[in-house]
Amino acid sequence: MKKTILLLFILQAFSCREKKxxxxxxxxxxxxxxxxxxxxxxxxxxxxxxxxxxxxxxxxxxxxxxxxxxxxxxxxxxxxxxxxGLIDNHVHMTDVQGMLQHHIEKYPELVKEFNNQMPRSYLYYGFTTIINLGGISDERINSFNMQLLKPDLYHIGYSGAAVANGYPMIYTPEEFRFEIEPNFIYMESQAEHIPDKYKPADHTPKAVVKRIKNSGAIAVKSYYESGFGRMSNLPLPTKSIMTELLNESHANGLVLTVHANSFTGHSFLADVGVDILAHGLWNWEKYKDVPTDSLPLEIKETLDLQIQKQIGYTPTLTVIEGEGALVDNEFINQPALKKVIPKNLLEWYKTEEAQWFAKDLFSESNVEEVHKTYGNVQSHAMLVLKYLSDNNGLILFGTDTPSGPIYTNQPGHNGYWELKLMKKAGVPLHKILASATINNAKAFHLDSSIGSxxxxxxxxxxxxxxxxxxxxxxxxxxxxxxxxxxxxxxxxxxxxx
Ligand SMILES: [Zn+2]
Known part of the structure; x- marks a missing residue:
């Protein structure tokens, strides 16, 4: 009896497999x-x-x-x-590459042509998903989604969870700053520099994350950045603020991704155990002048902690590469750019007026000096990435397109550049592909619908x-x-x- 049942079962299993x-x-x-x-x-x-x-x-x-x-x-x-389809987990699609607000107002036609082409340029290089890591309005989301051909867009809400008067809100004049960054975190130490109409209770990590969740975001973006040049010593989030942001993000089903590129920042965030580092570790601070082929022990220890906690690491190598490329004519004359940048805008980039940022950055150095400085920083960034890749770190693909008001980080094209730089750093090709697909999908909780x-x-x-x-x-x-x-x-x- 038992034998017959078993036989019947086997036969049935076979016929199921046969019948397609x-x-x-x-x-x-x-x-x-x-x-x-x-x-x-x-x-x-x-x-x-x-x-x-x-x-x-x-x-x-x-x-x-x-x-x-x-x-x-x-x-x-x-x-x-x-x-x-590829996923870029760090873009700023609300920007117009190379332009400040006054350029945008002066050249509405160029802006229009750019915005019509931008979604197509991401697709042109295989990016079917982009995650916008800067503030975005509902109008902007809608106008993007109205385009016929576009990648899937995800975002972090109307603004990141920046500490009051810290990075990046410090770059906006005081009178607009709080409106533009509605999700700022109130810190007592900044109370004198926050207008009275903003109540501390509305700007706790809990209140802020709730608002971000309600705006349809998939992640919370925060920052650990003391600033650069004239704008340094900016207020920084405390450990308790960052920990609360992390816990509140998780309680709301969101992911916490944090801007940091310094040794101090990466150590602080590894200690807290945030989900994702939105940049690579290239600012080695006190180790900035060590040889470009050696990884200081202290930095190695921070990376080991990131590996142990499986914190997502987003190299964004094109930040350094793109900024450095502003001193060369080579970049803008690449034939490939004609496929992704509208002709008139490409012409504008070649004008004196469009060189404003390069002049600003490099007024006191010549081309060789710029190459040397950026080359040094990039070697450090690549060394860190190689170490993470060799030791089972969790690498996530992201470009930060554009990382500043620069025309050298172009939609889609910058993603391809980033992929090539990861290869140059020594990341094997299968890990590069995984970083831009399944790793990003899992890290941002999108893997039930994309990533494989x-x-x-x-x-x-x-x-x-x-x-x-x-x-x-x-x-x-x-x-x-x-x-x-x-x-x-x-x-x-x-x-x-
Ligand atoms: Zn960014």
């Missing part, structure tokens, strides 16, 4: 015989197989051919590679003619971008003449 599920598509997409490159845990086992999308979701992925019927588009993936090629996930897919696990240039050998099941040819995303 029939997929009846109404608005389908079938990519056949393609090399599938995706991971859930950081290990890659690419294989040639088949992928089926219905409407905006992946419904089938396997090495066996699917059994499909109905209405669908088929793409022959022979010799091609597909990966999940899996059944039920959103069909954000990049098709390449080169293998990104073998060749970093695969990220510029993109043939098609699929966002929410919609197939876009790469050339259709270029700037239109």
């Amino acid at each position: 599920e029939q997929l009846n598509l109404t608005q389908g997409l079938y990519i056949s015989n393609v090399t599938l490159i995706s991971t859930e845990d950081g290990n890659y086992n690419p294989y040639i197989g088949h992928l089926v999308v219905e409407k905006d979701k992946i419904i089938y992925i396997d090495k066996n051919e699917p059994n499909i019927s109905g209405i669908f588009e088929q793409i022959d993936g022979n010799g091609k590679f597909v990966i999940p 090629l899996a059944i039920g996930k959103k069909a954000n897919i990049i098709m390449m003619t080169k293998n990104p696990l073998i060749d970093i240039e695969a990220y510029d050998a993109i043939e098609k971008i699929i966002i929410g099941g919609e197939v876009i040819k790469r050339e259709d995303l270029e700037v239109k003449e």
Whole structure:
């Protein structure tokens, strides 16, 4: 009796496997015989197989051919590679690269052309998701989402949780500062410099995080930055403020990502145990002049703590690279930029007027000096990244596009630059890909819908003619971008003449 039941069970199991599920598509997409490159845990086992999308979701992925019927588009993936859409976890899409407010007011046409192209430029380089880590208004979110072709946008609310009169709100004149940063944290030490109409109870970490949550944000952004040059010794968050921000973020299902690039900042935040560091550690402070190939013990200890706590580390190497590139004409004359920057804006960047920031930064140094200084800082940044990569650190892809009012961090293009710099730092290609897909998706709690090629996930897919696990240039050998099941040819995303 028992034997018969067992036999029946086996037979049934077999017949189930034999009988392929029939997929009846109404608005389908079938990519056949393609090399599938995706991971859930950081290990890659690419294989040639088949992928089926219905409407905006992946419904089938396997090495066996699917059994499909109905209405669908088929793409022959022979010799091609597909990966999940890339995620840049640190952008400022509200900025216009290279412009201050008075430039924006003076050149509304350039701004308009830029904003029309910007979402397409992110897609052009395979970025199907961007996370805006600066304040954003509902109007701006809506105008972005009205665009026909655009990446998925996530944000941190109307402003970050900055301490009153600290970084970055100190850069806004006092009369607008508090309005522009509605989620500032009240500190008693700043009470004299906060207008009376702002009540301390509305600016506790708890109240602030609640507001950020209610604005539809996925993360809380905070800052640990004492400032630079003329603006140094800025007020800093205390350990109890940062800890409270972390706890309140978690209580609201949000992630805490914090700006810091100094040794002091990274040590402080590793100690608190925040979720994500929004920048790499390149400001080595008292160690700034040590040889570029040695990692001081104290810095190593901070990195070990970040690794032990699995704090997400966002290298943002293009911050240094982009700023340094302002002294060269090489950057702006790259042919690739013509595909992602509208022609008139590109011309403006070449004018004397657009060089205002470079003049501001480098008035007292020549080109060689600038290269030397930035080269030194970047070697340190790369050394830290290599150490984290070699020792199981949690690396998250993010660019900080643009990191300041600079034209050298352009949408999409800057992401490709960042990927190449990570490779240059010695991060293996599979870790680079994971950082920009599954790692970011998990770190920002987006992995139920994006970050890998899996059944039920959103069909954000990049098709390449080169293998990104073998060749970093695969990220510029993109043939098609699929966002929410919609197939876009790469050339259709270029700037239109
Ligand atoms: Zn930033």
